[in-house]
Each structure stands twice: as C-alpha cells, then as structure tokens.
Amino acid sequence: MKQQEEDLSRLSSIFETYGNERKGLIPILLEIQKEFGYLPKEALKKVATFLNLKPIEVWGVATFYNQFRLTPLGKTHIKVCMGTACHLAGGRLVLEALERELHLKVGETSEDGQFSLERVACIGCCMLAPVIVIKDEIYPKMSPFKVEESMLPYRQESESFIEKRRKD
Numbered sequence: 001m002k003q004q005e006e007d008l009s010r011l012s013s014i015f016e017t018y019g020n021e022r023k024g025l026i027p028i029l030l031e032i033q034k035e036f037g038y039l040p041k042e043a044l045k046k047v048a049t050f051l052n053l054k055p056i057e058v059w060g061v062a063t064f065y066n067q068f069r070l071t072p073l074g075k076t077h078i079k080v081c082m083g084t085a086c087h088l089a090g091g092r093l094v095l096e097a098l099e100r101e102l103h104l105k106v107g108e109t110s111e112d113g114q115f116s117l118e119r120v121a122c123i124g125c126c127m128l129a130p131v132i133v134i135k136d137e138i139y140p141k142m143s144p145f146k147v148e149e150s151m152l153p154y155r156q157e158s159e160s161f162i163e164k165r166r167k168d
C-alpha cells in the first residue's frame with residue numbers, strides 16, 4: 001500500500017505538465033501508462049478529480065481505446081507483432097497459439113502475475129516475420145508449433161508452475 005501511495009505521488013508532475021483542461025485527458029492517460037505500465041484504478045480516480053470529470057467518463061475513455069491497459073504487465077511480458085509482414089506470415093496463428101498455451105487473451109495478465117500478452121504494430125524486423133518479443137528478446141520466424149518450446153524457460157520461472165510440479 002505504501003508503495004502504491006509513493007507511486008501515485010508521481011502523478012503530480014504529469015498533471016503539472018498537461019494542465020487541467022479536459023483535452024488533456026488522453027495525453028495524461030498515455031503518460032500514466034508510460035510511467036506505470038498500466039492505468040491503476042486509483043490513478044484514474046485522481047485524474048477525474050484533477051480534470052473535474054466524473055470517474056465514469058475517465059473509465060469510459062480508458063476502456064474504449066485498446067492501447068490502454070487496466071492491469072499491470074506480467075513478469076514475462078510477451079509482445080506479438082501484428083504488423084503487415086508478420087500478419088501475412090501467420091502472426092495471427094502464433095497469437096492464438098500463445099493464448100491457448102498461456103490461457104490468456106491478448107491484453108490480459110495471468111492471475112499469478114507471471115505472463116501478459118500484447119499485440120503490437122511493426123517492431124522493425126519484418127525480414128524475420130512472424131516475430132514475437134519475450135522480455136525484450138526477439139523470437140524470429142515463429143510458428144504455432146514453436147510456441148510451447150519458446151515458453152518453456154519462462155514457465156519454469158513461474159511460481160505456479162513450480163508449485164504445481166511440487167504437488168505432482
């Protein structure tokens with residue numbers, strides 16, 4: 001809780017930068033997401049107060065645009081490129097395989113906080129399409145068949161995986 005209070009104190013410099021006009025709502029939300037990796041609920045309430053808006057209006061904007069995240073990123077954050085080259089090379093199938101493998105939908109974080117999944121635009125290495133990025137490491141020429149293997153080292157870091165293995 002203390003940590004959360006300290007974190008939210010960082011909002012004041014964001015508020016100072018953008019001022020309290022209504023048109024600042026989206027830039028402020030983008031800045032908060034950059035700072036925290038997602039939009040904490042308490043931060044959204046503070047934004048509403050600062051901009052003199054109803055909390056439901058801020059919530060409405062935060063949930064309307066899919067670039068906003070309402071949950072923190074997992075320890076292992078996976079980005080799936082959905083730029084044109086990756087899409088044409090089967091990126092959608094790779095994304096679906098990851099969703100099945102991790103029991104997650106894109107934009108979600110696993111309950112144990114280990115994994116999160118995001119679709120992103122071109123990351124600039126189209127020659128290697130389709131591409132995913134796990135913890136900033138690029139996995140080139142992906143296919144649905146490579147998904148399970150590529151996740152193995154990260155699964156072994158997962159506390160729930162270790163716990164499950166202990167019970168087996």
Ligand code: FES
Binds near residue numbers: 121
């Ligand atoms: S489209 Fe995926 S890296 Fe360019």
